[in-house]
Structures are given as C-alpha cells and as structure tokens.
Amino acid sequence: MNSANAKEILISCRPGTEDLAAPEAAAALEQARRDPDLQRWWERQQAFHERTRESFRTIHAPRSLHDQILAHAKTITLPWWRRSVVWKAAAAIALLCVVVAVWQKAPSENSFQTFRSRVVRNVLRQYTMDIETNDMTHIRQFLATNNAPADYVLPQPLSSLPALGAGVLSWQNRSVSMICLDSGDQGTLFLFVVDRAAVRNAPAQPEYAAVSELMTVSWSEGSKTYVLAGHGGKESLQRFR
Amino acid sequence: MRGDLDLERLVDQHYAALYRFALSLSGHESDACDLVQETFFLLATKGHQLTDHSKVKGWLFTTLYRLFTGGRRRLIRFPQQPLADVEEELPAAPPEPPSHVDWDVLSKCLARLDETFRAPIALFYLEDYSYNDIAEILHVPLGTVKSRIARGIAALQTMMIERGSGTRSLA
Numbered sequence: 226m227n228s229a230n231a232k233e234i235l236i237s238c239r240p241g242t243e244d245l246a247a248p249e250a251a252a253a254l255e256q257a258r259r260d261p262d263l264q265r266w267w268e269r270q271q272a273f274h275e276r277t278r279e280s281f282r283t284i285h286a287p288r289s290l291h292d293q294i295l296a297h298a299k300t301i302t303l304p305w306w307r308r309s310v311v312w313k314a315a316a317a318i319a320l321l322c323v324v325v326a327v328w329q330k331a332p333s334e335n336s337f338q339t340f341r342s343r344v345v346r347n348v349l350r351q352y353t354m355d356i357e358t359n360d361m362t363h364i365r366q367f368l369a370t371n372n373a374p375a376d377y378v379l380p381q382p383l384s385s386l387p388a389l390g391a392g393v394l395s396w397q398n399r400s401v402s403m404i405c406l407d408s409g410d411q412g413t414l415f416l417f418v419v420d421r422a423a424v425r426n427a428p429a430q431p432e433y434a435a436v437s438e439l440m441t442v443s444w445s446e447g448s449k450t451y452v453l454a455g456h457g458g459k460e461s462l463q464r465f466r
Numbered sequence: 467m468r469g470d471l472d473l474e475r476l477v478d479q480h481y482a483a484l485y486r487f488a489l490s491l492s493g494h495e496s497d498a499c500d501l502v503q504e505t506f507f508l509l510a511t512k513g514h515q516l517t518d519h520s521k522v523k524g525w526l527f528t529t530l531y532r533l534f535t536g537g538r539r540r541l542i543r544f545p546q547q548p549l550a551d552v553e554e555e556l557p558a559a560p561p562e563p564p565s566h567v568d569w570d571v572l573s574k575c576l577a578r579l580d581e582t583f584r585a586p587i588a589l590f591y592l593e594d595y596s597y598n599d600i601a602e603i604l605h606v607p608l609g610t611v612k613s614r615i616a617r618g619i620a621a622l623q624t625m626m627i628e629r630g631s632g633t634r635s636l637a
Contacts, residue, residue, distance in 0.1 A: 236619050239594070274591075277567050278594075281569070
C-alpha cells in the first residue's frame with residue numbers, strides 16, 4: 226500500500242468509530258506511521274471529521290416542528306380497522322356476547338328448578354329435623370323464631386296429616402322451611418316452603434316432577450312457593466293436593 | 467409494527483435528527499420540515515407494517531430519504547446524470563482537508579454536491595452510522611456506500627477550499 230492508497234481509505238474513517246477496525250484501515254494507518262507527510266495529513270483529516278461532525282450537529286430543529294407533527298398526527302384518520310376505539314368496542318361487544326351466552330346457557334342459581342333439585346337432594350343425602358313434634362303450632366313458632374317462612378297455607382289433605390317435625394334450610398341466603406309429615410303408607414312427606422320472590426320461574430299451578438328417586442309436586446300461592454316431595458308416585462302426591 | 471406506536475415518544479426521540487438529515491439533503495428549512503412531517507405521517511399510517519420496533523429509527527431515515535428522492539424525481543424534468551459519470555468527475559485523490567468548518571459554508575457546498583453523495587455523507591457525520599447501517603438505510607451495496615462517502619468527502623473538501631472557507635493546510 227502506498228500513501229495515495231492509504232489516503233483514499235483513511236479519508237472516510239472517523240476517529241473514535243469502528244471505521245478504523247477494518248483490516249484495510251489498519252494497513253493504511255501502518256503506512257501513515259511510516260510516512261510523516263501522510264501522518265500529518267491524517268491528523269488534519271481527523272480534525273476535519275471532528276469539526277464537520279460538530280458542524281452538522283449545530284443544526285437546530287425548530288421546536289414548532291415537533292408540535293406541528295403531533296398536531297398533524299391527531300388529525301390523521303386511520304382506517305377503521307386500525308382505530309383503537311373500534312377494537313375496544315368490538316372487544317366489549319364480544320365480551321358481552323360471551324357473558325349473555327354463558328348466562329343463558331348456565332342454569333340460573335336462583336331458578337326454581339335448581340331450588341327444587343337442591344332441597345330434594347339434600348333430603349336424600351342426609352337431613353335432620355331441628356324440632357321433632359306433632360304440634361303444628363309449635364312448628365310454626367319454631368320456624369318464625371328462626372326467621373323461616375311460618376305463615377304457609379297447607380292444602381286441606383296435607384293439613385290433616387300428623388306432623389313429625391321441622392327444620393330450617395338455607396337457600397341463596399334465604400331461609401327455607403322444611404316440614405315433615407307422616408303420610409302413613411307412603412312414608413314421610415317433605416314440604417319445603419320458601420318466599421316466592423327467592424326463586425325465579427316458580428310454578429303457580431301444581432307441577433309434578435321426579436327428582437332423583439322422589440316425586441315432587443310444586444306450586445305457588447300468595448307470597449310462598451311450595452315443594453312437596455315423597456317416595457310415592459305422582460298419584461300418591463295428587464291425593465295431598 | 468405490531469402493537470400500538472407511541473408516536474409522541476418517537477417524535478421526541480427522532481424529529482431533530484431527521485430534521486438535520488432532511489436539511490442536509492434539501493438545503494431548505496421549509497422543505498426539511500415538510501419531509502419530516504411527511505415521514506412521521508407515514509409512520510402513523512403505515513408504521514404498523516413494521517414488525518421490529520428496534521428498526522424504527524432506520525425506517526424513519528429510509529423513508530425520509532425515499533420521500534426526498536421521490537420528490538426530486540418529480541421535480542427534475544430532465545434526465546438524471548448517470549452515477550458512473552458523476553463519480554468519474556470527482557477527484558480520485560483527496561485534497562488537503564480544510565482547517566476551518568462552519569455550517570454556513572458546509573451547507574452551501576453540500577447543496578452543490580450531487581445528491582447521490584449527500585445522503586451517505588449526512589448519515590456518516592450526523593448519526594455516526596456504520597457503513598453497514600448506511601447501506602441498509604439507503605438500500606445500496608456496502609462497497610458503493612464506502613466509495614460514495616470517500617469521493618463525496620473529497621469533493622466536499624475541494625469545494626470548501628474553493629470557497630475560501632477552509633484554509634488549505636500547508637504540508
């Protein structure tokens with residue numbers, strides 16, 4: 226490499242950068258160490274690069290440009306699929322659809338069907354009477370004392386059956402009265418009484434349905450909803466309605 | 467660019483450097499402002515196509531350069547001089563470097579320099595970009611970038627000395 230070649234290489238090498246790390250730059254610097262004239266030229270060249278770099282950086286961008294860019298950006302009308310508000314609205318609608326779908330599909334926790342299933346299965350699983358007595362007056366007093374429905378109205382056939390006792394259950398933070406009656410040949414009958422407002426879609430007219438191994442008949446009257454459950458078939462329950 | 471762009475932050479970070487680059491290319495403050503504004507406009511409207519956020523700065527410089535060259539092509543009615551011819555006219559051997567440099571003279575000399583050389587030189591001094599970065603931004607081969615920078619600096623120095631800005635150093 227001669228000094229002319231070295232100048233062609235070094236002219237585009239900035240001091241303090243990786244430009245000088247290239248092999249050809251190293252060879253050019255080596256030539257400069259051998260040639261004092263080239264060395265002096267290289268020193269002046271480095272000073273030129275420094276001053277030119279500083280000179281370029283004396284350019285001051287107008288602050289108003291910054292504000293104009295941002296102001297302009299606010300007026301940009303993006304295509305609808307790139308607007309965040311569209312995506313947010315779409316996400317909200319999708320979420321709403323999911324919530325509605327889940328709500329409609331899932332059995333409602335306070336539906337009458339759920340209530341009936343729970344109380345009947347509770348009896349089948351295990352039940353205890355909180356009070357054992359044949360005296361219906363005592364039973365009403367006990368239920369009233371425990372804030373459970375006590376002002377129920379028994380159909381005539383039921384009211385003639387002897388009582389066995391009663392208990393208080395809880396349903397959705399509401400008290401449920403359980404009155405146990407002796408049906409004789411069909412064994413124990415269980416009458417559940419709950420405030421009508423506590424369950425959704427409670428039947429007004431008698432509705433018969435088998436729940437597990439018990440037959441039930443349900444109805445509403447006044448402010449109360451009733452579920453009568455027993456081991457007999459539908460016909461046996463019809464006798465007590 | 468996937469995800470939302472923080473346009474305000476990007477403007478804060480890059481508008482000044484882009485303006486310096488734009489002014490180096492165009493030589494006119496109003497044109498430089500227009501170029502920077504248009505560049506950020508494109509970022510706001512098309513920047514979502516970028517997948518790598520770390521390349522936003524390079525994308526901005528490339529876009530501004532393309533806007534500049536695109537605009538120039540629309541303005542120039544006569545055929546451009548082929549690059550090979552331009553390069554032939556430049557001094558092959560570098561002159562003595564000027565000892566004094568100020569932006570006033572430098573900008574006038576830059577404006578006289580063919581725009582093929584203006585962009586790599588501006589990036590070379592403004593941002594300390596490596597040759598590879600400059601090649602990527604301008605979409606030209608690495609060897610071409612090195613050649614344009616070397617010849618551009620030589621031409622720039624010659625013009626500055628002719629204008630009397632730089633006192634030729636006595637060897």
